[in-house]
Amino acid sequence: MPSSRAFRAAAAAAVAVLAVLPASALEDVTARVTQTSAVAATASRGCGACHSQELSLWINHPHSRFLVDPVRDSRGVLARWGKGVPGWKLYVKGAFGRGDVTRAFGVLQIQVLFRRDRDGHRLLPAQWNIRRKRWEPLSDALEQVRRERRTWEASCAGCHTTGFDPGTGAFEEPNVACRACHGDGTAHAQSGGRKPVLRPSSLTPERRSEICGSCHSRGTDRRTGRPYPVGFTPGDSLERVFELEAPVLGRTTAFFWPDGTERLAYMEYQGFRQSRHFEEGLSCTTCHLAHGSDYPFNLRRRTVDLCETCHRDASALTPVHRGHPAGKATCVDCHMAMTNLAPREAHAHTHTFRFLEPSAAAVRAGRPDSCTVECHRDRDPRWASGAVRAWREKR
Ligand code: HEC
Ligand code: HEC
Ligand code: HEC
Ligand code: HEC
Ligand code: HEC
Ligand code: HEC
Ligand code: HEC
Numbered sequence: 001m002p003s004s005r006a007f008r009a010a011a012a013a014a015v016a017v018l019a020v021l022p023a024s025a026l027e028d029v030t031a032r033v034t035q036t037s038a039v040a041a042t043a044s045r046g047c048g049a050c051h052s053q054e055l056s057l058w059i060n061h062p063h064s065r066f067l068v069d070p071v072r073d074s075r076g077v078l079a080r081w082g083k084g085v086p087g088w089k090l091y092v093k094g095a096f097g098r099g100d101v102t103r104a105f106g107v108l109q110i111q112v113l114f115r116r117d118r119d120g121h122r123l124l125p126a127q128w129n130i131r132r133k134r135w136e137p138l139s140d141a142l143e144q145v146r147r148e149r150r151t152w153e154a155s156c157a158g159c160h161t162t163g164f165d166p167g168t169g170a171f172e173e174p175n176v177a178c179r180a181c182h183g184d185g186t187a188h189a190q191s192g193g194r195k196p197v198l199r200p201s202s203l204t205p206e207r208r209s210e211i212c213g214s215c216h217s218r219g220t221d222r223r224t225g226r227p228y229p230v231g232f233t234p235g236d237s238l239e240r241v242f243e244l245e246a247p248v249l250g251r252t253t254a255f256f257w258p259d260g261t262e263r264l265a266y267m268e269y270q271g272f273r274q275s276r277h278f279e280e281g282l283s284c285t286t287c288h289l290a291h292g293s294d295y296p297f298n299l300r301r302r303t304v305d306l307c308e309t310c311h312r313d314a315s316a317l318t319p320v321h322r323g324h325p326a327g328k329a330t331c332v333d334c335h336m337a338m339t340n341l342a343p344r345e346a347h348a349h350t351h352t353f354r355f356l357e358p359s360a361a362a363v364r365a366g367r368p369d370s371c372t373v374e375c376h377r378d379r380d381p382r383w384a385s386g387a388v389r390a391w392r393e394k395r
Contacts, residue, residue, distance in 0.1 A: 044177045046189055054178075054291045061292035063176035067160055068104040077104050078111050079128035079135065087135030091126035100124065103152065105160055109346045112142065120151030120169060127344065139344040141264075158228025159215040159266075166224055181211050181290060183234050198235050200290070205283035210238035212284040213269030218255055219244040244270060257367040261339050261350050271351030307331040320355070323391030329375060337370040358384035 044064070048055025058064050068076030081088060081098050101124065102116040111128040114121035123146040126135050138146060145155055157164045162180040163172030172179065179185060181200060188197035200208050211234045220243045221230045229242035238244075247256035255270075256263055262271045272278050277286075284290075287306060292298050299306055308314070314331065315321050336349040337356045350356065358369035358381035371384035 042173050042177065043179065044173060047178045047185060050193060057289070057292035061298055062107050065175060066105050066107045067174040070101050070104060077101060078130055079113070085135065086133065091135045091137055095126065096124050114152050120153040122146070122149065122151060136344055139342060141342070141345065155227060158226060158230060166226060166230055181234050200234070203235060205281050207235060208285060209269065209272065209283040213238050214242070216266050217244055217269040218264065218267055252365050257339070258361065258365050259367070261352055261354065261356065261367060262348065264340050265346045265348040268348070268351040275351065275353045277353060303332055304330055319391045319394060320388060323394065333375055334370045337368060337373050339368055341368055358388065
């Protein structure tokens with residue numbers, strides 16, 4: 001993290017640049033800084049010169065810093081090399097070295113690394129597990145990307161940068177910049193705030209969530225066939241440009257369990273769309289602060305307080321609530337269970353807010369259930385199913 005003084009200086013420098021340069025020159029400056037990591041004076045820093053509160057939150061959100069250019073920011077590469085580093089000898093030694101890494105991303109659970117090739121960046125064959133501090137093989141899904149020689153540009157860049165152009169492989173800014181959610185604010189910035197810029201709070205909740213959904217979902221770009229939307233403008237309809245994967249009820253697909261629950265990470269939008277919360281007019285930013293917050297997952301409140309803001313007397317609502325020892329399980333444990341257990345993948349929690357029933361059908365499909373996935377790991381779904389049934393019968 002830059003010190004606040006250095007940071008203010010950078011912001012002031014950026015706004016000075018914005019103030020004195022004509023529009024064309026501004027584009028040049030933006031173009032020159034596109035490939036850099038969070039340390040550079042980006043357009044977003046320029047916005048932050050007048051919007052310091054939003055900037056200081058965003059700076060601490062993974063949105064502003066998951067993409068790392070090792071040349072400019074060697075500390076951003078979290079992996080370690082050498083004998084004694086867990087997994088290094090097995091998966092890395094002889095395969096690639098520190099010098100091969102030209103791009104890295106991920107700051108929460110897993111960091112993946114790329115090497116520059118003739119036609120783009122390609123995945124290196126091992127990943128760094130951030131929490132366990134060890135090397136491990138790529139997850140099966142990413143190993144497939146690597147084997148099929150799909151590039152970062154073709155498969156990933158649209159959601160891990162802002163304003164990615166598949167034609168040239170260039171992007172306007174690394175990470176999730178202000179413009180990913182506010183659109184092009186150049187005229188607004190140059191006019192000192194007089195010209196308008198998109199205010200997401202003026203959108204319908206659905207349109208507002210679609211901004212988040214442009215990255216937190218899985219689908220296919222209608223025009224280019226890429227797995228990310230190309231040329232999506234915040235405030236517009238996402239599905240006009242992006243065909244979302246949809247569940248097939250009763251069947252396990254690459255993306256969903258038979259009951260429609262998400263099977264993979266970064267599908268929060270598709271889970272949320274199935275929920276009562278969506279129907280009731282909630283949006284992603286009802287619970288998450290868009291720029292960032294001090295709470296885990298950038299929530300508006302502490303997780304345990306969040307649900308009770310609206311669901312005051314939930315603990316007496318149903319037999320399962322009443323039957324469960326008070327204070328032993330939280331709303332999130334039962335209604336936002338983890339749904340993807342594939343090894344070495346980033347884990348995510350369902351945004352359908354459904355209780356994942358420990359049913360025979362779930363066991364057959366291999367879908368995790370709310371009881372045994374995290375809390376009762378030592379038990380099996382049959383035990384859980386019996387416990388739930390007993391509560392329901394007691395009434
Ligand atoms: C030179 C100062 C300055 C810069 C640079 C600047 N803004 Fe603003 N911005 C303002 C002012 C002043 C307002 C308040 C306008 C008002 O209340 O009518 C504003 C308002 C906003 C609003 C609320 C819109 C509204 O209608 O109230 C958003 C969103 C916003 N700015 C985003 C941005 C983004 C994104 C950038 C970078 C592209 C940016 N700003 C750059 C001065 C600036
Ligand atoms: C991930 C999406 C996202 C990013 C990135 C983002 N914003 Fe926002 N911003 C929002 C949303 C959504 C709102 C509406 C407030 C809300 O719902 O919490 C908002 C509100 C604002 C407002 C207040 C406007 C109002 O509604 O009164 C300003 C100013 C602003 N953002 C500036 C910025 C700046 C500057 C950056 C970059 C440093 C930035 N935002 C990055 C999504 C984003
Ligand atoms: C341009 C793509 C993009 C957009 C738009 C976007 N995100 Fe993200 N978001 C990401 C990526 C990529 C990550 C993962 C960063 C990482 O794990 O290193 C992420 C991470 C997150 C996280 C995890 C943070 C944590 O601390 O665990 C939350 C929460 C989140 N986004 C919410 C939102 C919300 C809410 C919106 C809309 C207001 C939104 N995002 C819009 C790409 C995007
Ligand atoms: C449709 C948008 C999209 C595409 C395409 C995409 N990602 Fe992501 N990725 C995300 C979002 C959003 C997250 C944040 C996690 C979440 O939402 O659950 C994320 C998270 C990650 C993480 C976890 C980072 C962490 O801090 O733990 C890794 C690693 C990752 N992506 C790698 C890739 C790779 C490699 C590709 C290309 C093969 C790719 N992603 C393609 C949207 C996307
Ligand atoms: C009703 C509140 C609520 C709404 C609405 C909501 N979230 Fe969440 N979200 C949460 C909570 C709570 C967590 C943390 C779950 C946990 O602690 O296990 C979370 C976690 C996340 C994470 C971290 C990865 C994961 O899945 O665990 C991301 C990314 C995220 N939400 C994005 C979104 C997006 C995008 C939307 C809108 C499509 C959204 N959320 C709507 C409450 C909400
Ligand atoms: C901003 C208010 C708000 C927040 C915050 C909120 N909810 Fe809700 N929730 C609602 C409304 C409104 C409904 C629909 C009416 C009802 O069932 O009470 C609902 C319904 C539900 C349902 C019933 C779903 C169904 O299909 O019938 C569950 C389960 C639920 N919420 C869980 C949660 C959890 C877990 C959290 C915290 C992560 C949470 N809610 C946070 C407003 C909220
Ligand atoms: C031990 C697991 C568990 C916990 C903890 C839990 N729930 Fe539930 N919840 C369920 C189950 C199961 C259902 C479905 C109804 C049933 O089977 O009795 C449900 C149903 C609901 C409903 C819909 C009620 C209806 O009448 O349709 C809401 C709303 C809800 N829960 C909110 C919450 C909130 C808010 C919390 C946290 C205070 C919470 N739940 C904690 C398991 C749980």
